[in-house]
Amino acid sequence: MPKIVDHEERKKRIAEAMWRVILDKGMEGATVRNIAEEAGLSLGALRHYFQNQNDLLVYAMTLVLERANSRIESVMKRDIPPKEKVIAVLLEIVPVNAETLAEMGVWFAFTAYVKHRKDIPNVPEDGIFEGTQKFIGYLHATGLLKEGLDLELEIERLYAFIDGIAMHALLDPQRLDSERVIKTIEYHINSICVE
Amino acid sequence: MPKIVDHEERKKRIAEAMWRVILDKGMEGATVRNIAEEAGLSLGALRHYFQNQNDLLVYAMTLVLERANSRIESVMKRDIPPKEKVIAVLLEIVPVNAETLAEMGVWFAFTAYVKHRKDIPNVPEDGIFEGTQKFIGYLHATGLLKEGLDLELEIERLYAFIDGIAMHALLDPQRLDSERVIKTIEYHINSICVE
């Protein structure tokens, strides 16, 4: 008979509780006690799943990436034109709904926090730069890119643009609503593509 | 006889000490004790200048903006062509040297920290969005912008691009060195300008 919730599932629940705490109280509020309370567990119970705080942190970060990457992969499988596909993938990264907004929120908090801590091993990295390289290469290979563009600099520009607009959508969602985010992304992609 | 260092000068020294602590240890390490030690003061001495931590935080944030804005203003006064002037101003914002790198570092830490604290009044805001509006308007007024551009979206795009590349230069200075930052910025501005 299968368990109602197995070990790995519990760890995910705890990580998600950590996300909620981070979104609400920030990294400073992400204490073991707050996370345990949010998860409905005791301190000892949380300790049973994660020996120390770093383990939980790395696990929670990794889980964010896994969720995003799985969504992106499913978009990649869709049978839609290249340009639309690139835009669709970008819209899985940038905050345009509650899910992606939450993801960016915790990821942003993670990134700022982890930057000043060299004692945390195995910190995962978002593959947005590598993804951007692929997107530009993909558009180029399918002949959609305009002539005379500098591919290297186009990658750097798209990379900065995506992370920048993601950051803005996160920090000022009132001004930069999802409709505007989508419009701007489409505008940029169109500006480097033919037609 | 003038004092060697007056009251206001001391506050600036303390704020700069806070910057150094933040750059080294992050926001978590920016405790009153660490800041006092970095400034070469006792706890009580620091308390004499700032009644509480929030006052110090807001003061230190404001000082970052003042430093940057004063540099920007002096660039604006230079008698150089519009396009070069816009690029020169952008290079005062984005990390391309030790000074701007440090500024971005503390500002980034501030921003991520302050986002989850509603109990801090009078949090200053960088005027990068407003500045971006002016730059695009300036280029448009001087007839340097290409035809058929959507000004609103160009503002949004430049705004995201600038903050994004600033963030990348900060988080991964090895890959994105200052030469590459400059090249990319020039590339983007050139892409929206005639000639």
Add this chain to the structure above:
DNA sequence: TACAAAACAATACAGTTGTATTAAAAAGGG
């Protein structure tokens, strides 16, 4: 039913946090 392992809970502990209190030292004007 036994019994060992897994899961959870409660409490304790040392260290750090921001802040408050109290007092000493330094500075400056009369």
Add this chain to the structure above:
DNA sequence: CCCTTTTTAATACAACTGTATTGTTTTGTA
């Protein structure tokens, strides 16, 4: 010089931090 104000220092305190310890309950299986 004296005396007030500014500046600095030392210590204390309650709250909170991550972690450790110890004990209890639940679960799976032989």
